[in-house]
Amino acid sequence: MTEPLGGLKELNERSREIFRQIVETYLETGAPVGSRNLSRQLPMTLSPASVRNVMADLEAMGLIYAPHASAGRMPTHAGLRMFVDCLLEIGDLSTREREQIQRQMTAEYTRQGVDEVLSEASGMLSGLSRCAGLVVAEKQINRIKHIEFVNLDNGRALLVLVGEDGAVENRVVNLPEGLPPSALIEAGNYLNARIRGLTLHEAKERINQELKEKRDLLDELTKGLIEAGLAEWSGGREETKSLIVRGRAHLLEDLKAIEELERIRLLFEDLESKKELVRLLDLADEAEGVRIFIGSENQLFSLSGSSVIVAPFRDNDRNIVGVLGVIGPTRLNYARVIPVVDYTAKLVGRLLT
Structure with missing residues (x-):
């Protein structure tokens, strides 16, 4: 064409x-x-x-x-x-629809917390759009209780983050060459004395500032280890993202040909492997509101025959921490889905701040 x-x-x-x-x-x-x-x-x-x-x-x-x-x-x-x-004449949600979405999401957040509200958002988007609902989010520990570096082999260490809610995250960091084993303990003590009770974002801000102001407190190798850990906290890789997809069965409805079934099979494979999640976050960061990717114009998830409608949600500092939306056929109801995605993203952002 x-x-x-x-x-x-x-x-x-x-x-x-x-x-x-x-x-x-x-x-x-x-x-x-x-x-x-x-x-x-x-x-x-x-x-x-x-x-x-x-x-x-x-x-x-x-x-x-x-x-x-x-x-x-x-x-x-x-x-x-x-x-x-x-x-396209984009519709708007009625007051009743907005209240229903807000009531549903707020109740889930009050009962279960962040993970469940994201899962609820994905399921709700699927139900309202008759497509697959999608949420991509940074894996986050709300407030830090403890941090520890565990020595591995081949110049690597395991960075263990423990949250006040009991959640645990593990990330592998590369060690600066020549780093003595004692530096892992020193780095852990240094961080634990300063970041307990902080969010990850607050911890990064505080430690970055201290490293600039008080370089003499740490030798260069230990400082390098802490900076490597901070880089891992910053995310940017697929394994630091969580993916929630609800309503995949909707993608199998009304398939007209074998090639469409093959496209959906490839899509499922891409979703399972979390392919292109980082890129989806980056693309959402390029605009303030809803982004629409139609068919082959963007090669997200091998979506040559599908459309993606997504909007970012943000933290207290207006940083994008996730994206939510829907995946469906190119003939989805854009006028209906766009305002639903937009409102839900704004609501999730408010709940998480």
């Missing part, structure tokens, strides 16, 4: 209405639409021949295509993108 040669400004009112009808029919049914049916649906009087001429122009622009020779037309991924960006 070709890329669109122009934008919405190149479409006159008649072309725009025909394009809208093609996209809306696809979003509703998943099926191509022909010129005869289109001529009946349009709010203006046009013959099937006139409609075909407009459809030919839209196809030349890369906005629609025929899935096979005798079929009607469907939007390309680029056509869907233009529709979402320029023509």
